[in-house]
Amino acid sequence: MQNSYTINLKPLSVWVMDSANACDASADNGLTKVYQQQYQRLNVRSELLKAKPMWIMSHRPIWGVEDPTTKDTLNVMLQTALKNTRQGKLPEHVTLSLAGHMHIYQSSTFAASTARPPQIVVGNSGVSLSDTNAFSEFDYALDSQNAIVNEQGKFGFLSIKLGKDGAWQGEFLDESGAAFLTCSSETTDKQAVCRAK
Secondary structure, three states, rough: OOOOOHHHHHHOOOEOOOOOOOOOOOOOOHHHHHHHHHHHHHHHHHHHOOOOEEEEEEEEOOOOOEEOOOOOEEEEEHHHHHHOOOOOOOOOOOEEEEEEOOOOEEEEOOOOHHOOOOEEEEEOOOOOOOOOOEEEEEEEEEEEEEOOOOOOOOOOOOEEEEEEOOOOEEEEEEOOOOOOEEEEOOOOOOOEEEEEO
């Protein structure tokens, strides 16, 4: 496992974490403590950066819905590690979580009162998709917090344009370059971070 590190960009920082070994369904081994220490370092690092916006990039998502019909969610190990930090949550100025691992596109948008950033899983690029389902959106409790979740089994990639002060706009593009989802840092409690075009 690689140590986490920070990439300082203007106007934001990106914290990169190697979560490839995090167990989706269990937190019963020593890796949970390793990830807890990494999240604790993130909290310390964020204090140094003060209010500068920060994104997280990791292999596995902190929160994900594997199957909405069976209440099968992930990632238990990362969620437990985060809860076990002194703060018990991500720093307030973490404004986006980007991940892969799941071989589909999925986003989770939490209410502002949860202090959780939106999360986008860009798992639909460069691999065989786990399904080819059409766009769907549903409300779901992820790690005890309600979220608007949407997903789509369509091959594509995410292109993001940064604005001032960490604001951003993004599009998921298909093989021909046509946009099929739009994403934005500007959302409300009733609006998902990414939406069907």
